[in-house]
Structures are given as structure tokens and as C-alpha cells.
Amino acid sequence: MHKTKAALWEFLQGLGRTFMLPVALLAFCGIVLGIGSSLSSEAVTDNLPLLKAEGFHLVFTWMAHTGLVAFTFLPVLFAMAIPLGLAREDKGVAAFSGFVGFAAMNLAVNFFLTAKGVDLKDGKAIEHYGIADVLGVRSIDTGLLGAVAVGIVVSLLHQRFRTQRMPDALAFFGGLRFVPIVSALVMSVLGLLIPLLWPAFNGWITAVGRGIGHTGVFGPFFFGMGEVLLRPVGLHHILVAMFRFTDVGGSGTVCGDHVSGALNLFYAHLDCPAAPDSAVTDATHFLSQGKMAAYLGGLPGAALAMYHCARETMRPQIKALLVSGVVACVVGGITEPLEFLFLFVAPWLYGIHAVLVGLGFLTAAVLGVFIGNTDGNVIDWLVFGVLQGSTTKWYLVPVIAAVWFAGYYFLFRWAIRRFDLKTPGRDAEPEPERAGDDAKEAETGRPPAGLIAGKYDAVALLDALGGAGNIRSLDNCVTRLRMTVEDAGRVDEPRLKRLGAVGVVKLDAHSVQVVIGPQVQSVKDALAAMIPVG
Structure with a gap:
């Protein structure tokens, strides 16, 4: 039972991690789409006639179309990214098989509906089944849920069949070549079940979305709080994806097309000249303007x-740590470097922080702030708020952020002193790390070889990990190393913190996460190069 629970936990951790590749692309495409759509819109060009010049108009229209890449093909991107992220080896084959499986599933759905005599252009049939064009095929739009299902099934097939041996006569189709073949066959069979199951399942999801919608501004409040509470264990990506890309986050019609998910609705609105209706504005309450109170005001106040x-x-020693955390939060929308400074020394304070983030979502919803996108940083505020005009009520964000800044500052200052919380600079001065290459630095006066970003010593980090x-x-x-280890007890948490880690999360006896910050990819690559393959 314990092993099954640990395996499920590790799987959910890995699944959440796979979302990061398409989500990162989506965030970038959203910014490009926001800039292009705003600077080519009539509202902006009427005030800035220079932008009506053909050259400017073409460039910004091109940017808007480029930004649609991730939005238009989002499901297939997830269907490829999930097996890519879950695969241990031969990741390219896994991603290729994900595309094959997704295409096979939709072609099978098209076959079923056609064989059954369903009129694919009939309004009632379209509404009942959710028929839409998917990769140029008239199929059922299962959105993110269908893509996740494809990705999980294909990743399991890849794990099982990537070394499959075939008889001599069929040896050409064995090994890695068999993975996309079996993916096409299995997903084609499963695709025949979708028209039978999807209408009922989609009805349940829609009912959940409507139930959340009926909670009004309290829906965004519980969403924002839940995202923060799930962040320490890394499962917030799954919650966020449900609201961004499925009916749980809202659904509606934009420029004649049915769209599901808060972020999908927002991006569809950017590409639609018509004014947004209530479905779009309500869904956007789950997006980045709700984060801005804490990200642009609250957490910087806590850092101060x-x-x-x-x-x-100790202030000179922690100044760089706090400043880098504030920059990551305000500019990058990455909060973990600051949150993990107080999460473990005062979990109850982190709980209050979660409530305050939820209140930020509630306040933005009550005041009708309409900015959208994903990150809640100053870039979102500029691109999707200021550039889109006063209808976004972007001018309220600095006011809200200032209130949260003051609230966090006085709350944290009182709590730290009242309960003697050991936040950075209040504990005993750490002994300098003198292991491995650091000992050479003590002797030679030179920094250790292979220092990452001028801060992280990969050799010493690996030793501290056991x-x-x-x-x-x-x-x-985005910010943390995720590992499965033989024995979590061999992981030296104090030493990892001395080596620059922000925090260490031991989920069980074998699952460990080390919060590094924005340089985590470089640290991971350096560690991976020192770990024997196989």
C-alpha cells in the first residue's frame, strides 16, 4: 500500500512537471499576442496614428498571429509534452508517439461519428458531442483532458514497448519503431469510445464549472488560496491547468466559436474584435490580475x-538573496524563492499568505480588474493592462499592490519579532562550506571550478544529496530540482542551504525537492552530467 501511494505521488509530481514546457511557450505566446493585438487595434491606432502605417500594422498583425501558435494547437502540444516529460530515455520517440496517438484518436472519433451517420455540421449534434475541427479533422474537442489522457497512455506504452523484440520477419518494426505503431493502434481503439463517454463526462465538468461560477468572487478566492497551498508539494500545476484549459474555469462563445477554460477564453478574446462578454470577464478572474496584489506588492513587502x-x-549577506527573490517575483512571476524563506520556519504564516493571495483574487474580481494572462508580474500588467487601455482598470493594480505591500510588511515584521522566527539573517551565522572544491578555494584563494551562475557548486551539491x-x-x-532518491535521510538539508538552496522538501522516504530558483535548469544539467547513466 505504501509503495502504491509513493508511486502515485511520484507520478502526479512528474505529470505536473510535464505541463511546464507547453505552459512556458503559452506564456511567451500570450505576451506576443497581447502586444500584437493591442498595437494593431483601432482603439490604440486612433490615438497613435503613426501605428496605422502599413509597415507597423503588418508587423503587429504578424505578432498577433504568431502568438496564436500555442493557443491554436494547445491540446496536441500537451499530448506531446507529457510523454516527452515522463520518458526516462528516448524522449524524442515518446513525443513523436504522442502526436501520432493524438492524431489517431481524433481520426477514430471522426470514423465513429461518420459511420454512425452523425451530421457533423448539425447544430444539435455539435452541441451534444462537442464537435470541432481538431488538426483539420472533424472530431470531438476533448481539450486538455483528452490530451492528458493521450499523453499518459502513450507514456505507458513507450515505457512498456520501447525495447519490444519482434520475429525476424518483422524485426524492422521492433524496438523504438514499435512505440508509435502501438500508440496509433491503441489510441485508435480508445478513440472509438470517446463519442460514447465524452458527452456525459463533459456534462459533469460543465456542471462543476457552473457550480464554481455560482460562487461569484469566492471562486477566485478559493482558487488563489488553493494554488498557494499546493505549491510546496508541486501539485499546483494540475489545479491551474484545470481552470485555465477546461470548463472548470468557465466556457462561452467568442466570435462564434465555443471556447473552454479561463486562459483559452482570454486569448480568444484578444483575437476577437468584439467586446468581451460576461463569460470572458468572469473567467479572467482566475488569471494573473488576482496574483498582482501579492506578487507586485505583498511579497516584496515581506522581503523588506x-x-x-x-x-x-547579517543584512549585507542576505540583501542579494532577498533582492534576487523580489526580482524573480516582480519581473518573472516566480514566488518560490521568497515563499520558501518563511514556509518552513512558520507554516502558519505561509497559510496566512495563502489567504492573502486569495483575497487578492477576490479584490481584483470585485473591482472588475480585467488583465488576464498567466504570470501576475509587471510584464503582464504592462502588456495586458496598460497597453490594452483603461477598460482593463490597470490603474487600480498599483493601489491594490501598495495596500498589500503595507499589510505584508507590518504583518511579517510583527510575526518575526513576536515569535522570534528564524528568517534569513536571524539565525546563527553559518559556517562557510569547505567541502571538495571549496577546500581548494581556501588554499588557493580561487573559486571552485565549475561554479554555476557564480553561486552553485555542483560537486558539493551532489555530495550533499548523498x-x-x-x-x-x-x-x-521552474524553480526546483525534483528527485527520487534511495534514501531521503542521506540528503543533508542544512548543507544544501549553505550551498545556496532556498529550501528542501522531503515528501517521503524517496521523493525530495530542492528549491534552487531561476538557475535550476543549469544546476540540474550540471548534476545530471555527473550521474552515471544506467
């Missing part, structure tokens, strides 16, 4: 409070 509460002799033999698998998400 931690700085002022540190011992004066050595290469302790690591079964290694991957990363």
Missing part, C-alpha cells in the same frame, strides 16, 4: 520586513 528584522551584521548513488531519477520544474 525580513531584511529589517535581520541582524545588522552522492550520485543516492539519486534514482533527477528532473526539474
Whole structure:
């Protein structure tokens, strides 16, 4: 039972991690789409006639169309990214098989509907089945859920059949070549079941979405709070994806097309000249303007409070840590480097932080702030707020952020001093790390060879993780290393923090996460190069 629970936990961790590749592309495409659509719109060009010049208009229209890449092909991107991320080896074959499986599933759906005599252009049939064009095929639009199902099935097939041996006469089709073949066959069979199951299943999802919609501004409140509470264990990606890309986050018609998911609705609105209806504005309450109170105001206020509460002799040492955390939060929308500074020393304070983030979502919804996108950073505020005009009510964000800044500052300053919380700069000065290459630095006066981003010593980090033999698998998400280890007890948490880690999360005896920050990809690559393959 324990092994099954651990395996399920590891799988969910890995699944959430796979979302990061398409989501990163989506965030970038959203910015490009936002800039292009705003600077080519009549509302902006009427005020800035220079932008009506043919050259400018063509460039910004091209940007808007380029930004639609991720939005238009989002399901197939997830169907490819999930097996790519879950595969241990031969990742290219896994991703290719994901595309094959997704295409086969939709072609099978088209076959079933056609063989059954369903009129694919009939309004009632379209509404009942959810018929839409998917990769140029009239099929059922299963959205993110269908793509996730394809990705999971294909990843399992890849794991099972990538070394499949065939008889001599069929040896050409064995091994890695068999993975896309079996993916096409299995997903084609499963595709025949979708028209039988999807209408009922989609009805349940829609009912959940309507139930959340009936909660009004409290829906965004619980969403924002839930995302923060799930972040320490890395499962927030799954919650966020459900709201962004399925009916749970809302659904409606934009320029004649039915669209599901808060983020999908928002991007469809950017590409539609008509004014957004209530479905779009309500769904956008789950997007980035709700984060801005905490991201642009609250957490920087908490960082200032931690700085002022540190011992004066320690302030110069923690200043760079806090400043880099604030920059990551305000510019990049990455909060973990700051959140993990107080998560483990005062979990109850992190709980209050989660409530305050939820209240930020509620406040933005009540005041009708309409900005959207994903990150909640200053770039979102500029591109999707300021550039889109006063109808977004972007001018309220600095006011809200200032209130949250003051609230967080005085709350954290009081809590740190009242309960003597050991936030950075309040504990004993750490002994300098003198292991491996660091010892050479002490002797020679030169920094250790292979230092990453001028801060992280990969050799010492690997040793603090228990050595290469302790690591079964290694991957990363946006800010943290995610590992399966032989024994979590061999992971030296204090030493990892001395080596620059922000925090360490031991989920069970074998699952460990180390919060690094924005340089995590470079750290992961350096560690992976020192771990023997096989």
C-alpha cells in the first residue's frame, strides 16, 4: 500500500512537471499576442496614428498571429509534452508517439461519428458531442483532458514497448519503431469510445464549472488560496491547468466559436474584435490580475520586513538573496524563492499568505480588474493592462499592490519579532562550506571550478544529496530540482542551504525537492552530467 501511494505521488509530481514546457511557450505566446493585438487595434491606432502605417500594422498583425501558435494547437502540444516529460530515455520517440496517438484518436472519433451517420455540421449534434475541427479533422474537442489522457497512455506504452523484440520477419518494426505503431493502434481503439463517454463526462465538468461560477468572487478566492497551498508539494500545476484549459474555469462563445477554460477564453478574446462578454470577464478572474496584489506588492513587502528584522551584521549577506527573490517575483512571476524563506520556519504564516493571495483574487474580481494572462508580474500588467487601455482598470493594480505591500510588511515584521522566527539573517551565522572544491578555494584563494551562475557548486551539491548513488531519477520544474532518491535521510538539508538552496522538501522516504530558483535548469544539467547513466 505504501509503495502504491509513493508511486502515485511520484507520478502526479512528474505529470505536473510535464505541463511546464507547453505552459512556458503559452506564456511567451500570450505576451506576443497581447502586444500584437493591442498595437494593431483601432482603439490604440486612433490615438497613435503613426501605428496605422502599413509597415507597423503588418508587423503587429504578424505578432498577433504568431502568438496564436500555442493557443491554436494547445491540446496536441500537451499530448506531446507529457510523454516527452515522463520518458526516462528516448524522449524524442515518446513525443513523436504522442502526436501520432493524438492524431489517431481524433481520426477514430471522426470514423465513429461518420459511420454512425452523425451530421457533423448539425447544430444539435455539435452541441451534444462537442464537435470541432481538431488538426483539420472533424472530431470531438476533448481539450486538455483528452490530451492528458493521450499523453499518459502513450507514456505507458513507450515505457512498456520501447525495447519490444519482434520475429525476424518483422524485426524492422521492433524496438523504438514499435512505440508509435502501438500508440496509433491503441489510441485508435480508445478513440472509438470517446463519442460514447465524452458527452456525459463533459456534462459533469460543465456542471462543476457552473457550480464554481455560482460562487461569484469566492471562486477566485478559493482558487488563489488553493494554488498557494499546493505549491510546496508541486501539485499546483494540475489545479491551474484545470481552470485555465477546461470548463472548470468557465466556457462561452467568442466570435462564434465555443471556447473552454479561463486562459483559452482570454486569448480568444484578444483575437476577437468584439467586446468581451460576461463569460470572458468572469473567467479572467482566475488569471494573473488576482496574483498582482501579492506578487507586485505583498511579497516584496515581506522581503523588506525580513531584511529589517535581520541582524545588522547579517543584512549585507542576505540583501542579494532577498533582492534576487523580489526580482524573480516582480519581473518573472516566480514566488518560490521568497515563499520558501518563511514556509518552513512558520507554516502558519505561509497559510496566512495563502489567504492573502486569495483575497487578492477576490479584490481584483470585485473591482472588475480585467488583465488576464498567466504570470501576475509587471510584464503582464504592462502588456495586458496598460497597453490594452483603461477598460482593463490597470490603474487600480498599483493601489491594490501598495495596500498589500503595507499589510505584508507590518504583518511579517510583527510575526518575526513576536515569535522570534528564524528568517534569513536571524539565525546563527553559518559556517562557510569547505567541502571538495571549496577546500581548494581556501588554499588557493580561487573559486571552485565549475561554479554555476557564480553561486552553485555542483560537486558539493551532489555530495550533499548523498552522492550520485543516492539519486534514482533527477528532473526539474521552474524553480526546483525534483528527485527520487534511495534514501531521503542521506540528503543533508542544512548543507544544501549553505550551498545556496532556498529550501528542501522531503515528501517521503524517496521523493525530495530542492528549491534552487531561476538557475535550476543549469544546476540540474550540471548534476545530471555527473550521474552515471544506467
